[in-house]
Amino acid sequence: MRSLAQYDPEALTEFARYYGFHYDMTDPLALVEDVLIHMERGLRGQRSSLPMIPAYISPITQVPSGKTVIALDAGGTNLRAALVRFDEQGKAIAQSSGKVPMPGTYGRVSPDQFFEKIAEVTAPLIEAVPAVEGIGFTFSYPMEITKDADGILLALSKEVDAREVIGKAIGRGLRDALARRKINAPEQIVLLNDTVATLLSGLVSIPPHGFEGPDHYGILPGPVVGLILGTGLNTAYPETSIPKIGFASESAPQIVVCETGTFAHRYMGVLDREYDATTKTPGAYTLEKATAGAYLGPLTFHILKQAIQDGVLQFSRSSEFLAWPTLQTKDLNAFMRAPLAAAGPIGELFEPDERAAIAGFVYLASIVTERAARFSAATVAAAVERVGGYDPFAPVRIAVEGTTYLRYQGMRTALESYLHTMLVAGKKRSYMIAPVEQASLFGAAVAALSH
Numbered sequence: 001m002r003s004l005a006q007y008d009p010e011a012l013t014e015f016a017r018y019y020g021f022h023y024d025m026t027d028p029l030a031l032v033e034d035v036l037i038h039m040e041r042g043l044r045g046q047r048s049s050l051p052m053i054p055a056y057i058s059p060i061t062q063v064p065s066g067k068t069v070i071a072l073d074a075g076g077t078n079l080r081a082a083l084v085r086f087d088e089q090g091k092a093i094a095q096s097s098g099k100v101p102m103p104g105t106y107g108r109v110s111p112d113q114f115f116e117k118i119a120e121v122t123a124p125l126i127e128a129v130p131a132v133e134g135i136g137f138t139f140s141y142p143m144e145i146t147k148d149a150d151g152i153l154l155a156l157s158k159e160v161d162a163r164e165v166i167g168k169a170i171g172r173g174l175r176d177a178l179a180r181r182k183i184n185a186p187e188q189i190v191l192l193n194d195t196v197a198t199l200l201s202g203l204v205s206i207p208p209h210g211f212e213g214p215d216h217y218g219i220l221p222g223p224v225v226g227l228i229l230g231t232g233l234n235t236a237y238p239e240t241s242i243p244k245i246g247f248a249s250e251s252a253p254q255i256v257v258c259e260t261g262t263f264a265h266r267y268m269g270v271l272d273r274e275y276d277a278t279t280k281t282p283g284a285y286t287l288e289k290a291t292a293g294a295y296l297g298p299l300t301f302h303i304l305k306q307a308i309q310d311g312v313l314q315f316s317r318s319s320e321f322l323a324w325p326t327l328q329t330k331d332l333n334a335f336m337r338a339p340l341a342a343a344g345p346i347g348e349l350f351e352p353d354e355r356a357a358i359a360g361f362v363y364l365a366s367i368v369t370e371r372a373a374r375f376s377a378a379t380v381a382a383a384v385e386r387v388g389g390y391d392p393f394a395p396v397r398i399a400v401e402g403t404t405y406l407r408y409q410g411m412r413t414a415l416e417s418y419l420h421t422m423l424v425a426g427k428k429r430s431y432m433i434a435p436v437e438q439a440s441l442f443g444a445a446v447a448a449l450s451h
Contacts, residue, residue: 020269
């Protein structure tokens with residue numbers, strides 16, 4: 001490879017192909033097919049890099065109007081609770097909402113104390129209305145979902161000190177805590193993770209038919225696929241056949257969480273493998289490490305360092321850059337959104353006459369982003385293929401949540417472009433894609449009616 005004295009996209013492209021991370025080294029349709037094969041194997045319980053975890057929730061076709069439920073959302077250090085009412089159009093309206101610290105964030109708590117704190121914010125909501133149809137609980141910590149849609153806690157974050165709760169059923173614990181308060185819990189307490197919540201929120205957030213005006217034909221809305229592209233990557237979709245648990249139903253499909261970040265793609269280059277070896281989980285989460293916000297900055301940093309060492313990227317203070325311990329994704333994104341501003345830790349490295357070096361830096365980082373978008377789009381396209389999407393009046397609604405999709409420079413535009421290409425190849429699929437707000441809360445509300 002030749003060294004780069006001036007901005008030369010051909011040399012930079014050669015570098016990207018030599019080390020195997022250029023986006024055009026992946027065949028988009030073959031990538032979708034690879035994902036579909038692993039999905040099918042995971043559904044059958046065969047060896048697969050996609051575990052395909054049943055959520056034991058069947059999404060309702062239409063949200064009934066006039067229903068009131070309780071939505072709980074536990075994630076990070078906060079617990080949110082709200083009464084949610086569905087209006088005449090099925091739109092979710094949050095009422096009497098509040099936020100409190102997650103139990104265990106201010107010192108260790110016992111299981112009884114943990115569930116008592118959750119009951120403390122839930123009880124007033126139950127008593128505030130004549131009838132609560134159910135409780136949906138988005139619990140964004142590792143869980144094993146049971147057939148009755150409860151969740152067995154597998155782990156908690158370091159910020160929450162409630163280690164004795166691990167192994168407990170969250171829904172059962174809340175129900176028992178409410179009983180100690182002499183309050184009858186609704187029949188349904190449904191546990192779900194954030195990806196399922198994103199999917200379900202699409203039922204009340206994304207218009208059902210993709211066309212303006214009323215529907216005089218009574219056409220049922222199409223299915224919803226959920227995508228999270230933030231710190232991590234994951235997808236969920238409604239599945240009609242899950243052989244490994246003996247489930248089959250065309251009329252009432254069950255949501256499956258793909259755990260997409262674990263997909264072992266076949267397009268890892270030399271630098272991908274080197275970076276993977278430096279992470280806490282070598283050999284695992286290989287797709288997530290190429291796409292998600294937790295890894296894009298550090299991976300791009302590893303690639304840029306190699307470009308400097310090979311002489312295809314040169315600037316006067318490159319030795320300082322090489323000495324950095326890592327590159328945070330937020331800092332990389334801030335630079336990529338305003339590369340000529342000469343601001344932030346990256347911008348300050350370049351001298352006023354180093355326009356060519358800035359262009360080379362941006363060019364290489366953009367290649368990494370393009371590949372991440374193509375990979376992410378393939379996982380969504382595979383989910384859409386599983387659910388159909390041929391009816392123009394019942395498009396697949398793709399609900400998306402996550403800061404990497406929404407804010408990372410170039411990601412959303414590229415992902416949606418690749419997705420369109422994948423879904424119009426051959427038989428054209430009908431779909432809509434849109435970000436959803438308050439996904440965890442509104443998804444929990446829909447879940448309360450979906451089991």
